[in-house]
Amino acid sequence: MNHAFPPFPDASADEQAEYWLALRESPFYDSEQEKLWQAWLAASRENLEAWQQTQRFFRRVETLNPAHLSRIERRVQKASGTAAAKAGRGLWAWPIAACLMLALCLGWAFNAGYFADFRTGTGELRKIQLSDGSTVILNTASSLSVAFSERQRVIHLHGGEAYFKVAADAARPFEVLSSGGRVRALGTAFDIKQWQGNLAVTVYEHSVRVAFSGGETLERLAEGQRVVSAGGKTGVPEAVNLKQAAAWQERRLVFKEKPLQQVIDDLNRYRPGKILIADSALAGHLVTGVFDANEPEAALSVIEKTLSVSETRLTDALVVLRRNQL
Numbered sequence: 336m337n338h339a340f341p342p343f344p345d346a347s348a349d350e351q352a353e354y355w356l357a358l359r360e361s362p363f364y365d366s367e368q369e370k371l372w373q374a375w376l377a378a379s380r381e382n383l384e385a386w387q388q389t390q391r392f393f394r395r396v397e398t399l400n401p402a403h404l405s406r407i408e409r410r411v412q413k414a415s416g417t418a419a420a421k422a423g424r425g426l427w428a429w430p431i432a433a434c435l436m437l438a439l440c441l442g443w444a445f446n447a448g449y450f451a452d453f454r455t456g457t458g459e460l461r462k463i464q465l466s467d468g469s470t471v472i473l474n475t476a477s478s479l480s481v482a483f484s485e486r487q488r489v490i491h492l493h494g495g496e497a498y499f500k501v502a503a504d505a506a507r508p509f510e511v512l513s514s515g516g517r518v519r520a521l522g523t524a525f526d527i528k529q530w531q532g533n534l535a536v537t538v539y540e541h542s543v544r545v546a547f548s549g550g551e552t553l554e555r556l557a558e559g560q561r562v563v564s565a566g567g568k569t570g571v572p573e574a575v576n577l578k579q580a581a582a583w584q585e586r587r588l589v590f591k592e593k594p595l596q597q598v599i600d601d602l603n604r605y606r607p608g609k610i611l612i613a614d615s616a617l618a619g620h621l622v623t624g625v626f627d628a629n630e631p632e633a634a635l636s637v638i639e640k641t642l643s644v645s646e647t648r649l650t651d652a653l654v655v656l657r658r659n660q661l
Contacts, residue, residue, distance in 0.1 A: 451478035468502035
């Protein structure tokens with residue numbers, strides 16, 4: 336399906352870079368868009384430099400103090416209002432505002448279920464009964480579409496995470512497609528997590544076949560194993576604690592010696608807005624704990640107190656974490 340979203344701007348390299356930055360954080364970003372982005376990046380040195388400059392700009396927010404953040408908030412609100420009022424003259428005349436407005440537009444389409452058959456909002460959990468008797472548990476901020484025919488059963492996981500309990504049907508293979516790859520059920524129960532082009536597959540019963548978008552294929556991922564493809568690199572299958580892996584289905588977030596960055600990435604899926612870590616050493620700090628997925632703010636508070644971390648808030652939409660100075 337060719338989903339509608341704001342067209343690629345016929346504008347400067349800087350404005351095109353901002354378009355890609357917003358699109359890459361949206362649920363519309365898939366392997367096809369990745370190829371287009373890579374082609375744009377390789378097309379000219381100007382594009383590459385614009386992309387690097389745009390990334391540097393958005394990383395700088397992690398070093399801003401409260402006064403700076405408040406000033407930026409006021410300027411973005413003003414710029415966004417001006418851009419909306421003068422949209423007829425060209426939205427892309429306001430690069431930062433345009434980038435933010437594009438992200439909001441894409442986010443609205445996703446949250447409204449524009450293309451997905453089933454979706455969940457931030458913090459929501461949903462159980463789905465499919466027409467073939469299979470069941471799906473859809474995790475927070477996730478969406479999928481169903482395409483069943485007489486010969487096959489195909490699920491398109493647009494983004495997020497889902498647990499599948501597959502009904503037996505030898506005549507119709509059951510496959511889940513995502514931007515990270517294709518998973519075929521060789522048994523009954525498995526979990527797929529898809530985020531920012533990365534893919535994690537966990538098998539609870541029997542096995543699955545995984546064909547990654549990068550070209551690698553794992554013919555058999557066995558029960559009790561997980562494989563992760565992240566940053567363009569595919570790991571090896573590893574044993575996993577299935578009870579811990581399934582904790583999200585009971586609204587629990589369980590971490591055992593995981594980098595704080597990974598913990599925050601998960602919390603970001605359960606609350607609106609974005610939490611950033613401004614200290615790379617802090618981001619790598621290992622965390623062990625069990626948190627209530629219904630109370631992400633309480634989890635954040637525990638982390639701040641336990642690790643002696645302070646926060647700067649630009650409303651609840653942006654929280655920047657830093658280690659307290661001694």
